[in-house]
Amino acid sequence: xxxxxxxxxxxxxxxxxxxxxxxxxxxxxxxxxxxxxxxxxxxxxxxxxxxxxxxxxxxxxxxxxxxxxxxxxxxxxxxxxxxxxxxxxxxxxxxxxxxxxxxxxxxxxxxxxxxxxxxxxxxxxxxxxxxxxxxxxxxxxxxxxxxxxxxxxxxxxxxxxxxxxxxxxxxxxxxxxxxxxxxxxxxxxxxxxxxxxxxxxxxxxxxxxxxxxxxxxxxxxxxxxxxxxxxxxxxxxxxxxxxxxxxxxxxxxxxxxxxxxxxxxxxxxxxxxxxxxxxxxxxxxxxxxxxxxxxxxxxxxxxxxxxxxx
Numbered sequence: 001x002x003x004x005x006x007x008x009x010x011x012x013x014x015x016x017x018x019x020x021x022x023x024x025x026x027x028x029x030x031x032x033x034x035x036x037x038x039x040x041x042x043x044x045x046x047x048x049x050x051x052x053x054x055x056x057x058x059x060x061x062x063x064x065x066x067x068x069x070x071x072x073x074x075x076x077x078x079x080x081x082x083x084x085x086x087x088x089x090x091x092x093x094x095x096x097x098x099x100x101x102x103x104x105x106x107x108x109x110x111x112x113x114x115x116x117x118x119x120x121x122x123x124x125x126x127x128x129x130x131x132x133x134x135x136x137x138x139x140x141x142x143x144x145x146x147x148x149x150x151x152x153x154x155x156x157x158x159x160x161x162x163x164x165x166x167x168x169x170x171x172x173x174x175x176x177x178x179x180x181x182x183x184x185x186x187x188x189x190x191x192x193x194x195x196x197x198x199x200x201x202x203x204x205x206x207x208x209x210x211x212x213x214x215x216x217x218x219x220x221x222x223x224x225x226x227x228x229x230x231x232x233x234x235x236x237x238x239x240x241x242x243x244x245x246x247x248x249x250x251x252x253x254x255x256x257x258x259x260x261x262x263x264x265x266x267x268x269x270x271x272x273x274x275x276x277x278x279x280x281x282x283x284x285x286x287x288x289x290x291x292x293x294x295x296x297x298x299x300x301x302x303x304x305x306x307x308x309x310x
Contacts, residue, residue: 076142077255084209084220105258121161128155136216138257144222144245163188171223172211179211188248191224193240
C-alpha cells in the first residue's frame with residue numbers, strides 16, 4: 001500500500017509539474033548549487049582541450065610561416081633579376097627579338113657561423129659537398145649577391161663575401177652596360193670600382209649588376225648601388241664607391257646558385273702540333289722553303305712591289 005501510495009503521489013506531482021511548472025523554482029535552485037561542482041569537474045577536460053587546440057594552431061602557424069619564408073626567399077631570388085632583364089630586353093629587342101631565360105638551379109642554405117677575423121669576411125653555411133656545393137659557386141640573398149663559396153666541407157661550406165678585401169666581382173652598370181670590377185674594401189657597407197675612366201658615364205644611384213664575365217656569377221643579379229663618384233682632373237681614373245644591396249650582416253638564409261655550365265670555359269678547337277722531323281731526316285735550313293711550297297721553275301717570278309712603277 002505504501003508503494004502504491006507513493007507511486008500515485010509521484011504521478012500526481014509529475015502531472016502538476018508538467019502542466020503548472022510547480023518544480024521550476026526548486027530545479028533552478030538546485031542547478032545554481034550544482035553549477036560550481038559541474039564547472040570544477042569539467043575544468044581539467046576543457047583546459048586540456050584548449051591547450052591542445054592552442055598548441056596545434058601554434059605549430060600550424062609555425063609551419064605555415066616557415067613555408068612562406070622559404071617561398072619568399074625563392075621568389076625574391078628569381079624576381080630580383082627582373083629589372084636587369086627588362087633593361088637588357090629593351091636594348092636587344094630590335095636585334096634578338098627574344099627575352100632571356102631564368103634557368104639556374106638554386107639551393108637554400110642557412111648561416112651557421114661567422115668568422116671573427118677582422119681582416120676577412122667569411123661565413124659558414126649548412127650545405128656542403130653532399131648537397132653538390134662546389135667551390136666558386138655564387139651565393140645570394142633576397143636582395144642581391146652576397147659572395148661565393150670559398151671552401152667546401154662534407155656538411156658545410158665557407159662563403160667569402162663580396163666585401164672581403166681579397167674579393168673582386170665583374171659588374172656592369174645596368175643603365176648603359178658599362179663594365180667594371182667591384183672590389184671588396186673590408187667594410188660591409190662599401191665597395192670600390194676599379195679602373196673606371198674619368199670620362200665614363202657613371203653616376204650616383206646607378207644599379208650595378210653581375211656581368212657574367214669570368215663564368216662564376218650568373219649575369220643580371222643586383223650587386224650594389226653607386227653612392228659616390230669623385231672626378232679628379234689630375235687622376236686618370238675616377239674614384240667610385242658603391243653600397244652592397246645584400247644584407248651581408250643580417251641575412252641568415254641564402255641561395256646557392258647552381259648554374260651548371262657557368263663555370264666551364266667553351267671548348268677550343270683542337271690545334272695540330274707541327275710535325276717534328278725524325279732523326280733520319282735532315283732538318284731544313286733556316287729560311288729554306290719546303291718542296292711542296294717551292295715555286296714552280298717554269299712559272300715567272302712574282303713582281304716586287306714598286307718594280308712595275310720603276
